[in-house]
Amino acid sequence: MNNQIFKLIFEHDLRLDELTDRNTHGNPKLPTSSLEDFLKPDPTFSKLYFTGTDLDRDLFGLNQLSAYTQILDAIDAGLNHAPVRTQQASFPSLTEAISTLEPGQAVVIGNEEPEIELSTVFIDYNSNVGHLKSELRTLLEQDLVVIYKEQAKNGFDLHLFSRKNVYRDIFFPLQALVPEAFRFFSINGKKFRSERHFYFETWTLDRPPHGFEEVFTESVL
16 A cells, blocks of 8 residues: 555635635725626635655655655646745746745746735745735736645645645646546645644545545546
8 A cells, every 4th residue: 555645635715705815904995896796706716735754664744755756747747837936936847846846835836927026925934825925915906826835844835726626636636646646636625624634644544524535546527
């Protein structure tokens, strides 16, 4: 049995208007809304979190998996090998771009030039993505995909944000790596109840919690 565990945690149909900084100093003027605005569907975005565990070595982090580079190649393929940019440079692949980042830095993927400096979306150890809502929203409204490099116990994970739901696009290239590269679990992020759920593979791998689905070669969406 393969003891390399890859986890893809997803949340879809999140409201883009939640990515609005709240002004705690005074009462900002609220924008007026027309009937036409009211009838428009709410713009949404998706989040995908990529992480992994090597149970044999008791190591946690996406880059601890032997197939780490293949995983990044699969994500790249799912995003149609679109241009990848960091605050320093442009790169031909996601693998090369991620290798230049410190935890807390981000890459953007897409054909448009970002409208803001990517240094403004850096998150330090005392912050999280939620502290940079307006910056993230600006990039998503350009239809850019944003991927953060986030600190894990023994390495790092990746956290993807996108206006478009890219789950299906990325799922199939990742599924193609099963079962030789890892065991693959697709997890509904709304089913999380605690940190213990995040590390479910350490205590209930054979009977995952509800909403934690193992992906096999024959699995279908």
